[in-house]
Amino acid sequence: MIDKPTRNHWIYMARNIFLNIKNMWFLIVLCLVSKHKIAFIGGLLAFIIFSAVIKWYNTLFYLKDNMLVFKAGLFSKSKQEIPFDKINTVDIGQNLLYRVLNTCAVKIDSGSTALEGADFKVVVKYKLAEKLREAILNTKTDHIENEEVKEENCENQTSKTITLKEILIYGLTKGKLGWTFGAYFAIENFLGQIEKFINTPFMKKLVNAINIDDLEPKSASMMILTVISVFILGYILITLLFVIVEYVRLYKFSIKVRNKNLNISYGLISKKEYSFPIEKVHALKFKQKILQQLLGVFTVEVVTIGYGDEKEEKAILYPIANKKIMDEFLGKLLPEIDFKGEIRKPPKSSFRRFVFKRTIIAVVILVSLYFVFKTVPSAFKIEAISIFILINGFLGYLNYKNTSIGVSEKTIRASSGSLTKTTTLIKQSSVQAISKAQNPFQRKGKVCDYKIDIYSNTFGEVVKVRHMDESITELLSENLIV
Numbered sequence: 001m002i003d004k005p006t007r008n009h010w011i012y013m014a015r016n017i018f019l020n021i022k023n024m025w026f027l028i029v030l031c032l033v034s035k036h037k038i039a040f041i042g043g044l045l046a047f048i049i050f051s052a053v054i055k056w057y058n059t060l061f062y063l064k065d066n067m068l069v070f071k072a073g074l075f076s077k078s079k080q081e082i083p084f085d086k087i088n089t090v091d092i093g094q095n096l097l098y099r100v101l102n103t104c105a106v107k108i109d110s111g112s113t114a115l116e117g118a119d120f121k122v123v124v125k126y127k128l129a130e131k132l133r134e135a136i137l138n139t140k141t142d143h144i145e146n147e148e149v150k151e152e153n154c155e156n157q158t159s160k161t162i163t164l165k166e167i168l169i170y171g172l173t174k175g176k177l178g179w180t181f182g183a184y185f186a187i188e189n190f191l192g193q194i195e196k197f198i199n200t201p202f203m204k205k206l207v208n209a210i211n212i213d214d215l216e217p218k219s220a221s222m223m224i225l226t227v228i229s230v231f232i233l234g235y236i237l238i239t240l241l242f243v244i245v246e247y248v249r250l251y252k253f254s255i256k257v258r259n260k261n262l263n264i265s266y267g268l269i270s271k272k273e274y275s276f277p278i279e280k281v282h283a284l285k286f287k288q289k290i291l292q293q294l295l296g297v298f299t300v301e302v303v304t305i306g307y308g309d310e311k312e313e314k315a316i317l318y319p320i321a322n323k324k325i326m327d328e329f330l331g332k333l334l335p336e337i338d339f340k341g342e343i344r345k346p347p348k349s350s351f352r353r354f355v356f357k358r359t360i361i362a363v364v365i366l367v368s369l370y371f372v373f374k375t376v377p378s379a380f381k382i383e384a385i386s387i388f389i390l391i392n393g394f395l396g397y398l399n400y401k402n403t404s405i406g407v408s409e410k411t412i413r414a415s416s417g418s419l420t421k422t423t424t425l426i427k428q429s430s431v432q433a434i435s436k437a438q439n440p441f442q443r444k445g446k447v448c449d450y451k452i453d454i455y456s457n458t459f460g461e462v463v464k465v466r467h468m469d470e471s472i473t474e475l476l477s478e479n480l481i482v
Helices: 010-023 025-032 037-058 096-100 126-140 147-155 164-173 177-198 201-208 220-249 290-295 323-333 348-354 356-372 378-402 440-445 472-479
Strands: 060-063 067-072 078-083 089-094 103-109 120-125 159-161 254-258 261-266 271-277 283-288 298-303 316-321 404-407 411-416 421-427 431-437 447-454 462-469
Touching: 010 025, 010 037, 010 120, 025 037, 037 067, 060 126, 089 096, 089 126, 096 103, 103 126, 120 126, 126 271, 164 220, 164 290, 164 316, 283 290, 298 421, 316 323, 348 356, 348 378, 348 440, 348 447, 348 462, 356 378, 378 411, 404 462, 404 472, 411 447, 411 462, 421 447, 431 472, 440 447, 447 472
Parallel strands: none
Antiparallel strands: 060 067, 067 078, 089 103, 089 271, 103 120, 159 254, 254 261, 261 271, 283 298, 283 421, 298 316, 404 411, 411 421, 431 447, 447 462
């Protein structure tokens, strides 16, 4: 037990000094242009270092009576006490520098709505972080007195580690069209800059010496083929880059269950470790890009307080899975979220709402733009409008096909989306509220939109399902656990 007041590792102090210098760059620039710049810079650096040292010295933590005590403050000190049973997530993270120094950042979250982000953040030695995690999480679970039972339980613990094949599938099927278009236009802009350089007198003489006609495509079809080829090549290169990035990010991604706690770890350069009680999992999300829908694979994300609430971080439970993995692993891991019930699709009358309504709106907007851009050739505008309408109609059809809702005794299953299909399995006990909305046209067709609020510290954690039969309302109300 960490029963004595403990301070952060010295790297925490050095990090604060660096961040303060970074945040005060404007004052440093002003000092450099002043007459007494050496004195001003010296005084400013002394203040930055002094404040970082005082903050490090005043930040203390320890464990006492199944409670985490955290003291902090620069000039005004504060004391925070967090009971173990209120803690939802213990996150241990290591960047490259932390791994060299064998230290890590520890983040503990109780899901308090009064605080933004984690309740508790420290930087300590890795072994100390492990002791802190074990002390908190093991106290939250039932004590096992029999050592033989304990050993047997450790041997039979549920675990799974991602394979290279799974990382490859994840990288290949992850949506990259947006990145490809961005790269294409970036290259086009770069070529425009080169063209400006070519217009210089020296380059004009060089270009005139070359027969440009031999280098230019001989027809419009050849030009289109060249653009398509460049786009495909760019897509392949970006896909390969994604595979490499995902391999580094998800290196040795593993998920283990021990003493009713879920432990997730991954990363080659920056390593992340999350631990939280299984009972704190409120819902599972299965996300599928368009290629993943065709292959029947999906990314599994978890909805729980504290995990995945950092900036640009997703709460991935398993990066790439299929039905077999679900049945053999996740079904055993979280049996209370396993859905076994009737799945209801939107009524056939809703097809026009998914497809024709959005298409009509798109047509009205595009026709208006047709008359705005007068300099663009009419043939090109008609082709662009036709292609956009076809794509829009196809996305509406996908959304109609992917939309569904199901209700069982303990679980609600909701699906929606077009290019990205999201299926959410929600524990009935974790539902905060269920609401429905109807416009006059929906009321006439006896359909409505449903919104399901999930218990979470993420604002706006709401699942929406559109144009479903209004009779499902009674089924949702009957099974709602209060």
